[in-house]
Amino acid sequence: MLLLARIIIKSYAQEPLRITNESMSQIEVKVLSFEQIQELPDAWSGTDYVNLLNSMDYDNPQEIKDGELKEMCMMSLTDFEPEEAAKIVLDYVIDGRLTEGQIENLSHEILTEKLWEEYPELSLHPDLFRATQLLYQAYNGKFPRGEAVHFQISITGDISALDENAAPAIVRILAEGMSDRSLIRRLFTDQLEGGKFEEAKDILWKLETVSRDENSVTYDIVSSAYWLEEIKYADSYQAAIIPDPEEEDAE
Template identity: 40%
Template sequence: MKYAIKIHKILTVDTLPDAWSEKDFKELLDRFDFPNAESTDLNELKELLFMAISDFEPDEAARIVLDYKLSSDLTPGQIDQLSHEMLLDKISEEYPEIHLHQALYNVNQLLFKAYNGKFPNTKATIVDFEIKPLANAPATITKEITVKCFAKNLVKNNVALRLFGHQLNAEEEFEEANDILWELCQTENGHRFITSEYWMEKDEFLAETFEATIQFYQEES
């Protein structure tokens, strides 16, 4: 299957849009002993939350935010361990369960800003692009198609190429593509995806315009 791709813009960001809602901030304020916040302004609620967080030790604050965000995915023991580890390491890049990376990124960056840099700074990559199916390639653009196409346009030492070579070469199923790309959506001018800088860094892209031939895994009968 062959596709033609044109990259319009690549951004490196330290906060994702809409990562936290009014409901999130008010629930967290309550957990940080600042209940009944009446504002509906997100920036004001965030500033109130940062003030409330400052009364807590960083690892304790991390435990509270992790519990709010990931209690359905992690045990209390795992949350306690991560609350200490994320002060030292980029857990949102290193945690083995990559389907949790986006949530861990959002937690990390909230705490990074609340504590003025006591937590490691992690970043995300946002790419706006056009993709055109050639010949009989599927017209519906999936995360797997997007990752496989962009893998053809990355430097050889890219971490995704090193970790998922068999999947990218269609030797195995590539379910991990759904977690490598945090979001994939259509825009007025094409498509946009969001991923961790860990998987695709701005300087790792080779060309603005390229063609990619990809294959899909087929289980042997």
């Protein structure tokens, strides 16, 4: 059954439902590389580990060698019950963006739920992912295992519309390489067709320009497998660049 599902997904990805606009020039998109990852690149720094250790009342964590900070932080977390450790980590990564009661609820839900996929506030997804990632490692799999994707794409053609606010256009371009059954297509129909796409910046956890010239650009992208895993089937395809509509000046 699983193999059949993969075949169905792949067949749809090979003949994706296009977001077409005849007045727009077509670009060529290639998926250069793709990998599934369980840790976000540079998700935790030495400073983060020191701050967490301080929040756990660890004496003089700044004296710990850099190479030992992560291990010491995880060992200290396991001195607490899983829910207590989760609250410590969530308090740190959320940093005042939720109420105490909301974090308390999340500290229980994070034990079984993939909050980086399911929590309604998309802007918190990367931090919920890295929190779960650290807890998963500290507790040897007691928490859900993170599932993210890291890939590079090249875009060739008229790329003048890909400016500093490229995320909405990039998500639309990626959606054109996926089937009409993909989650993004089903949840963001209006935005993909050209409506304001505020969520795009939170779907793309990392969008970094690797190289750019007059007619081509290469992007390095990290996101949740929940949103963009299907792009691995795309290989190469044509698409249109559809930027967000410009905001009208207030009168």
